[in-house]
Amino acid sequence: xxxxxxxxxxxxxxxxxxxxxxxxxxxxxxxxxxxxxxxxxxxxxxxxxxxxxxxxxxxxxxxxxxxxxxxxxxxxxxxxxxxxxxxxxxxxxxxxxxxxxxxxxxxxxxxxxxxxxxxxxxxxxxxxxxxxxxxxxxxxxxxxxxxxxxxxxxxxxxxxxxxxxxxxxxxxxxxxxxxxxxxxxxxxxxxxxxxxxxxxxxxxxxxxxxxxxxxxxxxxxxxxxxxxxxxxxxxxxxxxxxxxxxxxxxxxxxxxxxxxxxxxxxxxxxxxxxxxxxxxxxxxxxxxxxxxxxxxxxxxxxxxxxxxxxxxxxxxxxxxxxxxxxxxxxxxxxxxxxxxxxxxxxxxxxxxxxxxxxxxxxxxxxxxxxxxxxxxxxxxxxxxxxxxxxxxxxxxxxxxxxxxxxxxxxxxxxxxxxxxxxxxxxxxxxxxxxxxxxxxxxxxxxxxxxxxxxxxxxxxxxxxxxxxxxxxxxxxxxx
Amino acid sequence: xxxxxxxxxxxxxxxxxxxxxxxxxxxxxxxxxxxxxxxxxxxxxxxxxxxxxxxxxxxxxxxxxxxxxxxxxxxx
Numbered sequence: 001x002x003x004x005x006x007x008x009x010x011x012x013x014x015x016x017x018x019x020x021x022x023x024x025x026x027x028x029x030x031x032x033x034x035x036x037x038x039x040x041x042x043x044x045x046x047x048x049x050x051x052x053x054x055x056x057x058x059x060x061x062x063x064x065x066x067x068x069x070x071x072x073x074x075x076x077x078x079x080x081x082x083x084x085x086x087x088x089x090x091x092x093x094x095x096x097x098x099x100x101x102x103x104x105x106x107x108x109x110x111x112x113x114x115x116x117x118x119x120x121x122x123x124x125x126x127x128x129x130x131x132x133x134x135x136x137x138x139x140x141x142x143x144x145x146x147x148x149x150x151x152x153x154x155x156x157x158x159x160x161x162x163x164x165x166x167x168x169x170x171x172x173x174x175x176x177x178x179x180x181x182x183x184x185x186x187x188x189x190x191x192x193x194x195x196x197x198x199x200x201x202x203x204x205x206x207x208x209x210x211x212x213x214x215x216x217x218x219x220x221x222x223x224x225x226x227x228x229x230x231x232x233x234x235x236x237x238x239x240x241x242x243x244x245x246x247x248x249x250x251x252x253x254x255x256x257x258x259x260x261x262x263x264x265x266x267x268x269x270x271x272x273x274x275x276x277x278x279x280x281x282x283x284x285x286x287x288x289x290x291x292x293x294x295x296x297x298x299x300x301x302x303x304x305x306x307x308x309x310x311x312x313x314x315x316x317x318x319x320x321x322x323x324x325x326x327x328x329x330x331x332x333x334x335x336x337x338x339x340x341x342x343x344x345x346x347x348x349x350x351x352x353x354x355x356x357x358x359x360x361x362x363x364x365x366x367x368x369x370x371x372x373x374x375x376x377x378x379x380x381x382x383x384x385x386x387x388x389x390x391x392x393x394x395x396x397x398x399x400x401x402x403x404x405x406x407x408x409x410x411x412x413x414x415x416x417x418x419x420x421x422x423x424x425x426x427x428x429x430x431x432x433x434x435x436x437x438x439x440x441x442x443x444x445x446x447x448x449x450x451x452x453x454x455x456x457x458x459x460x461x462x463x464x465x466x467x468x469x470x471x472x473x474x475x476x477x478x479x
Numbered sequence: 480x481x482x483x484x485x486x487x488x489x490x491x492x493x494x495x496x497x498x499x500x501x502x503x504x505x506x507x508x509x510x511x512x513x514x515x516x517x518x519x520x521x522x523x524x525x526x527x528x529x530x531x532x533x534x535x536x537x538x539x540x541x542x543x544x545x546x547x548x549x550x551x552x553x554x555x
Contacts, residue, residue, distance in 0.1 A: 204544040313530060316529075316531045317531065320528050334507065335507065335508075347516050347517055348520065350502070351521040351524055353502050353506070354493070354517070354521040354524075355524060355528070359531065362532070364542050364543060365539045366531055366534060366536075367541075367542045368540065371542060
């Protein structure tokens with residue numbers, strides 16, 4: 001096995017045992033990038049020299065006995081909406097600022113403090129406003145979309161061109177590309193991780209989170225991102241208590257979570273939606289996801305049929321929040337350099353100027369009602385399990401999806417549909433790769449939980465990995 | 480209130496010319512070649528948002544950002 005094939009946890013263990021150096025690992029991943037990047041297009045900017053220097057520094061620190069933790073010396077990719085000092089944040093757009101930020105975003109600073117090695121910036125659908133990431137190709141089938149908007153991050157992780165990566169998620173932008181490339185994606189609870197230094201698409205819906213090859217890896221990254229001390233008064237601060245009454249200390253969110261010795265989920269109540277999540281879903285995806293849920297039941301979890309509250313209003317609420325907020329975020333450049341935007345993004349931003357304030361307020365009030373309804377739902381169940389996406393990766397030229405009930409929707413609308421509820425409600429959501437649906441392409445099992453209860457999602461996800469025998473290796477990349 | 484101002488605040492479909500006036504009023508002058516695609520997109524967005532008018536909000540205040548579990552558990 002080459003070092004680039006190791007999971008984060010595997011690489012960390014090898015580094016800790018002195019069997020692998022950060023320099024060897026980083027060289028291996030950079031070599032992998034060199035071998036596959038031309039075909040995948042995962043990166044906007046590579047920072048190979050600084051990555052090698054960071055790896056040397058990590059190696060020296062570890063040799064001197066100053067081991068910072070599991071991310072020390074681990075190479076990662078950063079979605080190009082997230083600032084890293086000295087590297088331009090292009091947002092994969094001609095509008096993006098050519099001037100590199102002077103400081104790291106809060107999350108990049110936390111990864112740097114953990115000793116992680118930044119490889120470069122990964123492609124996003126322009127400004128995160130889309131679900132395909134056209135610059136990047138799917139890691140498993142280059143004729144298909146990467147998914148988005150964190151497409152570069154997902155493809156890099158899937159292909160072994162990063163040991164882990166960060167993405168952002170406003171309507172599925174971590175979970176969709178994770179599902180379409182067969183990796184793990186975690187959208188944490190709204191507000192758990194700081195967005196300082198992250199280019200906004202929609203302030204009230206934006207999240208940042210990890211993409212990894214295993215759930216264990218996601219837990220390790222989340223713990224580093226949460227940090228030992230969250231912002232004052234935030235849920236990451238040890239003195240606060242989560243609404244569920246559980247301790248919301250950082251330990252509840254990740255690495256301090258002990259690895260389960262078995263896949264026993266006895267006593268856990270899993271809600272399986274009767275509607276919305278299994279409507280207009282590809283039969284192969286539904287089969288895969290229901291089989292995965294069946295495995296959770298075999299692990300001891302109780303399955304309960306549930307109704308998704310206010311399903312009829314999900315798309316309107318999501319659009320009513322996102323569209324005007326995105327236009328407001330781009331107000332200045334939309335006036336000064338509109339021609340520099342891609343047409344698909346430009347027309348959405350321009351049309352957003354025509355959304356009346358009354359509609360925005362109705363969406364905010366609808367969000368309040370949904371929050372109450374989902375809080376009640378989580379009194380019945382501990383986790384909701386559903387598909388992450390209604391279909392596997394479509395071919396790059398496909399624009400719309402026709403469903404057997406006679407309806408049609410755009411590819412982007414289809415991919416947002418099952419992810420948006422967790423953005424509106426702010427609840428944590430974890431996407432896990434599930435067995436190929438018969439086409440050889442992966443889909444995603446989505447687990448949603450109570451606010452700040454990432455630990456339960458990670459426990460269920462690990463149980464599924466254990467039960468299904470998932471190993472978390474990179475996918476072969478065709479020549 | 481002018482007619483076009485009333486139109487900008489209703490769910491009625493906008494013509495490209497009406498869309499131009501509403502955009503101008505919102506502070507975003509649109510070139511002629513933008514009017515048709517922007518107005519069509521705006522009308523589609525409006526058709527999606529219109530369903531929210533069915534809801535009985537009673538005294539529910541807007542939630543500017545998501546706050547997990549309500550104000551007591553407010554996120555940043």
